[in-house]
Structures are given as C-alpha cells and as structure tokens.
Amino acid sequence: MSFLNIENVNKHYFDVEVLKSINIEINKGDFLVLVGPSGCGKSTLLNMIAGLDEISGGDISIDGQSMAGVHPSKRDIAMVFQSYALYPNMSVAKNISFGLEMRKVPKVERDKAVQKVAKMLQMEQLLDRKPSQLSGGQRQRVAMGRALVREPRVFLFDEPLSNLDAKLRVDMRTEIKQLHQRLGATIVYVTHDQIEAMTLATKIAVMNAGIVQQFGSPEEIYDNPVNTFVAGFMGSPSMNLIQAKVCKVEDKLCFEVATADQDRPLLLPIERDQQALVSYLNRNVTLGLRPETITDPGSANRSEGQIHEADLMVKVTEPTGADMFVVTQLGGTEVVARMRSRCGALAGQSCRFAFDVSRNLAFDGDTGDRIQ
Amino acid sequence: MSASSQDNALRSGIAWRVLIYSVLIVTAVIYLAPLFVMLVTSLKSLEEIRMGNMMALPLQITFEPWLKAWGSACLGLDCNGISGYFWNSLKITVPAVAIGTLLGAFNGYVLTKWRFRGHQWVFGMMLFACFIPFQIVLLPMSQVLGWLGLANTTSGLVLVHVVYGLGFTTLFFRNFYEAFPDELIRASVMDGAGFFTIFGRILLPNSGPIIVVTVIWQFTNIWNDFLFGASFASGDTAPITVALNNLVNSSTGVKEYNVHMAAAITAALPTLLVYVVAGRYFVRGLMAGSVKG
Ligand SMILES: Nc1ncnc2c1ncn2[C@@H]1O[C@H](COP(=O)(O)OP(=O)(O)O)[C@@H](O)[C@H]1O
Ligand SMILES: [Mg+2]
Numbered sequence: 001m002s003f004l005n006i007e008n009v010n011k012h013y014f015d016v017e018v019l020k021s022i023n024i025e026i027n028k029g030d031f032l033v034l035v036g037p038s039g040c041g042k043s044t045l046l047n048m049i050a051g052l053d054e055i056s057g058g059d060i061s062i063d064g065q066s067m068a069g070v071h072p073s074k075r076d077i078a079m080v081f082q083s084y085a086l087y088p089n090m091s092v093a094k095n096i097s098f099g100l101e102m103r104k105v106p107k108v109e110r111d112k113a114v115q116k117v118a119k120m121l122q123m124e125q126l127l128d129r130k131p132s133q134l135s136g137g138q139r140q141r142v143a144m145g146r147a148l149v150r151e152p153r154v155f156l157f158d159e160p161l162s163n164l165d166a167k168l169r170v171d172m173r174t175e176i177k178q179l180h181q182r183l184g185a186t187i188v189y190v191t192h193d194q195i196e197a198m199t200l201a202t203k204i205a206v207m208n209a210g211i212v213q214q215f216g217s218p219e220e221i222y223d224n225p226v227n228t229f230v231a232g233f234m235g236s237p238s239m240n241l242i243q244a245k246v247c248k249v250e251d252k253l254c255f256e257v258a259t260a261d262q263d264r265p266l267l268l269p270i271e272r273d274q275q276a277l278v279s280y281l282n283r284n285v286t287l288g289l290r291p292e293t294i295t296d297p298g299s300a301n302r303s304e305g306q307i308h309e310a311d312l313m314v315k316v317t318e319p320t321g322a323d324m325f326v327v328t329q330l331g332g333t334e335v336v337a338r339m340r341s342r343c344g345a346l347a348g349q350s351c352r353f354a355f356d357v358s359r360n361l362a363f364d365g366d367t368g369d370r371i372q
Numbered sequence: 373m374s375a376s377s378q379d380n381a382l383r384s385g386i387a388w389r390v391l392i393y394s395v396l397i398v399t400a401v402i403y404l405a406p407l408f409v410m411l412v413t414s415l416k417s418l419e420e421i422r423m424g425n426m427m428a429l430p431l432q433i434t435f436e437p438w439l440k441a442w443g444s445a446c447l448g449l450d451c452n453g454i455s456g457y458f459w460n461s462l463k464i465t466v467p468a469v470a471i472g473t474l475l476g477a478f479n480g481y482v483l484t485k486w487r488f489r490g491h492q493w494v495f496g497m498m499l500f501a502c503f504i505p506f507q508i509v510l511l512p513m514s515q516v517l518g519w520l521g522l523a524n525t526t527s528g529l530v531l532v533h534v535v536y537g538l539g540f541t542t543l544f545f546r547n548f549y550e551a552f553p554d555e556l557i558r559a560s561v562m563d564g565a566g567f568f569t570i571f572g573r574i575l576l577p578n579s580g581p582i583i584v585v586t587v588i589w590q591f592t593n594i595w596n597d598f599l600f601g602a603s604f605a606s607g608d609t610a611p612i613t614v615a616l617n618n619l620v621n622s623s624t625g626v627k628e629y630n631v632h633m634a635a636a637i638t639a640a641l642p643t644l645l646v647y648v649v650a651g652r653y654f655v656r657g658l659m660a661g662s663v664k665g
Contacts, residue, residue, distance in 0.1 A: 052558050073564035085559035089577035102564035146563075 003028040009058035019210045031180050031187045035197040036207035042190040046156050050079050078147035079156040084139045086131040093127040096145045117145045137168045157189040194234045206230045228368035231288045242331030244287035246280040255287050260313045260329045271306050271358045273372045288361035294337035297354045305356035314351045414633035437630035445631050447618040454635050457615035463526050468533035469590040476541020481571050484549040485557050501539030506599050533594045541586050548582040584653035592643045612639045
C-alpha cells in the first residue's frame with residue numbers, strides 16, 4: 001500500500017490546463033523529487049498536495065486517507081518555501097514555534113521542541129534573532145526547522161536551495177540528504193536542477209508541460225529514459241542526441257552516423273533493443289549517447305561494455321581538471337565525449353574515440369519515444 | 373593641465389552649490405514667512421501690533437494672547453476660548469483615524485490575499501470614492517446622519533470621516549499588501565493560522581510603514597477638515613477649525629490679531645507634531661514596495 005498516492009490529478013486555471021492526469025505513488029520514507037523546467041507545473045502539484053491549491057480532478061491520498069476537502073493545516077504536512085517565508089516580525093524561535101502555538105501546544109513543550117530542532121540544525125545561537133539578521137543559509141535552516149518541529153507525516157520542499165550560492169547549495173543538499181536518512185521522513189521535493197534530483201531522490205518524476213514524462217528510480221531515469229526529453233534533461237553534460245540511420249552491414253544492424261568527412265560515415269553496431277530496431281531498418285532515428293560512454297581507448301570499460309573505436313576530428317577540448325570534455329562533430333551536431341585529462345586530444349586534429357555501444361539508446365525520429 | 377582642470381571643476385562645483393543653496397534658502401524664507409509673522413504677532417501686545425511693523429520681533433514678549441485664545445476668548449456669546457473645540461477635534465480625529473486605518477488595512481488584506489470573484493470591481497469602486505468631491509456627499513450624508521440619529525454629534529462626524537477616508541486607506545493598504553509575499557500567507561495557513569490570526573499576527577505587525585503613511589494622511593485631512601465640521605456639527609460639538617473661523621469672525625469691536633494668531637497656531641500644532649514625529653517614516657513608507665527588504 002503506497003503512502004502518498006496521486007491519482008489522475010488534473011489542474012486547470014479557467015481553460016488553461018496546467019497539469020494533465022498525474023499519477024504518482026510513493027512509499028513511506030521515500031524521497032520523491034519533482035524535476036522539470038520552469039513553468040511545467042511542479043509548484044502547482046506541490047501546492048495541491050499541501051492543499052493550498054484546489055484540485056480540478058482526481059484525488060490525492062496520504063496513508064490511505066483521501067485529502068479531498070481536508071484543510072492544509074489538518075493534513076499533517078509541513079512545507080519549506082522557495083523564499084523561506086519566515087515571518088519578518090518574529091524571532092527565529094517564534095518562527096519555529098508559531099505552528100505549534102496555532103495547534104495549542106503548551107508553552108513548555110513548545111520551548112522544548114524548539115530547543116531540540118535548534119540543536120539538530122546547529123542554530124541554538126540564532127534563536128533570538130530576527131530573520132533580517134540572518135544570512136541566506138541561516139534563513140534556509142530556520143525554514144527547515146519550522147517544518148521539522150512539527151514532525152509531520154510528509155515534508156514538502158519547493159526549490160529550497162535555489163536562492164543560495166553554489167557552495168552553500170551543495171552543503172545544504174548533503175545536509176538535507178542526511179536529514180532524510182536520519183529521520184526516515186517522507187519527502188516531496190521540487191527542483192529544476194537535475195543534479196539535485198539525482199543526488200537526493202529515491203524516486204524521480206520528470207515533468208514537462210504539465211505531464212509526468214517518466215517516474216522511476218534515479219537509475220531507471222538515467223539509464224532508461226523513455227523519451228528524448230527525459231534523456232536530454234537528466235545528466236550533465238547532457239546526453240548527445242544525434243541523427244542516425246538504421247542500416248544493415250554484412251547482416252548486422254548498425255547505426256549510420258554522418259561525420260565531418262562526408263565519404264566516411266561512422267558505423268556503430270547495434271547491441272541492444274535489436275528486435276525493436278529491426279522495423280526501423282533504413283529509417284532515421286535519434287541516437288542517444290551519454291558523454292561518459294564515449295571515451296579515449298585507454299579508459300574504455302572493456303570488461304562490462306562493448307567497445308567500438310573510430311578516428312574522428314576534434315573540434316574543441318574543454319579540460320575540467322579531473323576529466324576533459326572533447327567535442328567532435330557527429331550527425332550534424334556537436335557531440336561531447338568524456339576523456340581522461342591527459343588523453344592527448346588536440347583541437348583540429350584527429351583522435352581515437354572509443355564508443356561503448358552496449359549503452360547506446362535509440363529514439364523514434366518523429367515522436368522522440370524510446371525504441372525498445 | 374589636469375591639475376588646473378580639476379581646479380576648475382572644483383570651483384564650478386562650488387558655484388553650483390552656492391546657487392542651489394541660495395534658491396533653497398529663498399524658498400524656505402518665502403514658505404516660513406507667514407509662520408514667522410503669526411508667531412511674532414501672537415507674542416505681541418495689541419498696542420505693539422498697532423505700532424506697525426509686521427516682521428519686527430516683539431519688544432516685549434507676552435503670553436497673554438495664548439492664554440486668552442485657549443481659555444477666555446469669545447466666540448459669539450460664549451467666552452471660554454478654543455480649548456473645548458480643541459478636545460472636540462481630538463475626539464473626532466483619533467477614533468476616525470484609528471477606525472479608518474484599521475478598516476483600510478482589513479480591506480487591503482481581503483482584496484489582495486483572499487481574492488474573490490469581482491474583487492477588481494469592488495476595488496475600482498472604492499478607488500472611485502477617492503475622486504468624489506466633498507460637496508457632493510454633503511446632502512446625502514446629512515440625510516443619513518439624520519436617519520441614524522447622529523446629526524450634530526461627535527460620533528456622526530467620526531462616521532463621516534471614516535466613510536470618506538475609506539477609499540484612500542483601502543488604496544494605500546491594498547497597494548502595500550499587493551507586494552506582500554503570498555508565500556508568507558501560505559506558510560501561515562500551513563501553520564494553522566486562521567483568517568483573523570493571519571491578519572493580526574502576520575500582516576499588521578509587518579505594515580509599519582504604510583500604517584504611518586495612512587495615519588499621517590488621515591490625521592491631517594480630518595484635523596484640518598472644515599466643510600464636514602461646519603455642515604454636520606454646530607455649537608458645542610464643532611471641531612477647532614470651525615471654532616477658529618467663529619473666533620475670527622465674531623470678535624466685536626477691535627480685532628485681536630495676537631489672539632487669532634495664537635489660536636491658529638494652536639489649531640495647527642497637532643498636525644505639525646504628527647509630521648515631526650512620523651515624517652521620516654512617511655517618506656520611507658511612500659517608497660516602500662520599490663525596495664524589498
Ligand atoms: N494562479 C494562476 N493562474 C493562472 N495560471 C497559473 C497560476 N499559477 C500558475 N499558473 C501557470 O501554471 C503553470 C505552472 O506553474 P508552476 O507550477 O508555478 O510551475 P513551476 O513551479 O514548475 O515552475 C505556469 O505556466 C503558470 O503560468
Ligand atoms: Mg515553482
């Protein structure tokens with residue numbers, strides 16, 4: 001029995017459909033991340049779970065109990081807002097205990113709960129300050145404290161880290177993850193940052209244009225994206241999506257990909273989803289190659305993958321320190337490969353690339369749906 | 373070369389400054405001259421005033437005119453000064469400002485945070501109230517006051533001022549709350565706060581600047597009002613503006629300019645005081661919303 005169940009949920013503002021038949025189920029203790037580009041309806045969905053927005057159709061239930069008509073404050077849910085939404089006129093301690101006060105928890109217990117949360121988040125020395133006297137990271141902490149103190153059934157986070165600088169964001173990400181593991185809390189977390197989604201989630205729902213494109217574990221989403229949107233959205237640098245043709249060479253199915261040299265297209269043997277791809281013979285498909293599946297021959301993973309090597313022109317190299325991203329031209333677009341930083345690739349020269357063809361993905365050229 | 377051009381720039385900067393300051397000083401003098409005349413006149417005896425120079429400082433300072441204006445000047449037949457009317461004005465202004473401001477805040481809260489169908493229309497109509505001239509409402513208002521049995525009473529005038537000011541106070545608060553983050557309201561809903569708790573515990577405590585603006589605006593308008601006071605209150609319930617007019621018009625025989633001036637300054641003191649105490653916030657409040665903080 002799932003803990004949080006979102007069933008066929010619709011949302012429209014007047015005649016504008018913002019969410020279309022959303023179906024998501026998670027278990028107690030899951031960390032669900034709703035990820036997608038800005039404006040795809042993530043916040044709307046979160047607000048509907050909270051009860052702050054009305055549902056136009058469908059139902060949301062928590063622990064088997066339908067939330068239809070249940071007031072936000074009666075759902076046993078706490079929410080952390082993007083702007084933190086701390087009450088400017090109240091001290092940190094007051095901010096944290098306000099929800100308890102509204103629930104008529106006696107003062108002594110409130111104080112105890114505030115102390116406990118302050119200790120957990122290491123902000124005991126901040127309790128008497130006003131929100132305006134806090135840094136961004138500290139405000140973030142207070143906002144989380146306000147949610148934690150209620151010990152709710154479900155935590156909702158709406159892009160909680162998007163207002164922090166890069167360094168702090170990574171620290172807080174780790175902290176949220178630890179908090180989840182320590183408390184075993186059920187969390188729904190909204191972000192447009194796919195790295196946040198990958199690092200935090202036990203379940204990811206990738207959304208676009210009001211539709212859940214794919215729902216699954218981070219590994220499923222990363223390794224088996226169901227369409228080009230999910231494939232391109234998740235991963236950094238993002239997956240190379242290039243035009244290719246399915247053809248047969250000496251009785252073996254191959255992807256034929258145009259290279260910078262018109263006379264010599266690249267032929268990549270098809271090692272997965274062969275049966276499905278047979279019907280695409282001589283048709284165009286979109287080929288998906290993750291940057292880390294294209295390497296220099298020396299670092300290719302020959303024990304697990306199936307390596308196919310080819311010489312290609314290097315257009316640009318981008319050293320990152322640990323790795324070097326090497327850009328070449330394939331199928332009319334730029335393709336990024338991830339090589340060791342000392343692989344010796346030079347811009348404007350030819351270089352040997354190793355493709356792990358066992359991880360190549362194919363998508364329908366027209367619909368963008370995965371062929372498998 | 374660069375040294376001399378810098379020197380030039382410096383000198384033209386000074387010239388510019390001198391010009392600006394001269395203009396400012398002249399303007400200030402023009403503005404302050406009447407107040408100065410009022411003040412010195414109120415401190416002179418009648419004989420000294422008759423001697424002539426309006427701008428001259430008093431040869432001998434006397435507070436007699438002030439005491440007389442406050443306690444024993446004659447308005448018509450009644451010779452008790454303006455003190456009673458001063459209190460009348462306070463009894464009208466303070467409740468009217470408090471009620472008007474609170475209602476405006478409440479309207480602004482509902483119009484921005486609890487939107488209902490047609491909220492723009494309601495707000496539009498309230499805005500319209502800001503543009504209705506005083507004179508138009510005189511007759512209907514006196515009719516209504518008559519029906520309510522509030523004609524010629526202090527509560528009647530309070531009601532008139534609250535109703536007439538509601539358009540403005542609502543406008544002020546609506547625009548202020550429009551910029552007030554919705555997420556704060558949502559957070560307090562999740563925290564379990566109800567409609568009035570949110571208003572009293574979250575919204576009002578964070579409305580300092582706009583409360584100051586509204587209070588100053590309402591206070592000056594209501595305190596300085598003459599028309600409503602003259603129309604809806606007479607005799608003992610009249611506000612100080614009406615009393616001042618009666619004082620100046622009813623003196624038989626000699627015109628006691630010094631007493632009149634003292635009375636006029638007394639009548640203006642409360643609004644001056646409000647500006648001095650809250651003026652800094654007034655400017656800040658007018659600019660609130662342009663900067664988030
Ligand atoms: N009150 C509203 N009225 C009309 N449209 C709205 C309203 N709130 C949100 N929307 C629309 O719904 C869509 C989804 O918004 P939102 O859930 O905030 O997106 P996200 O959080 O994914 O960036 C947007 O296109 C937005 O314009
Ligand atoms: Mg959002």
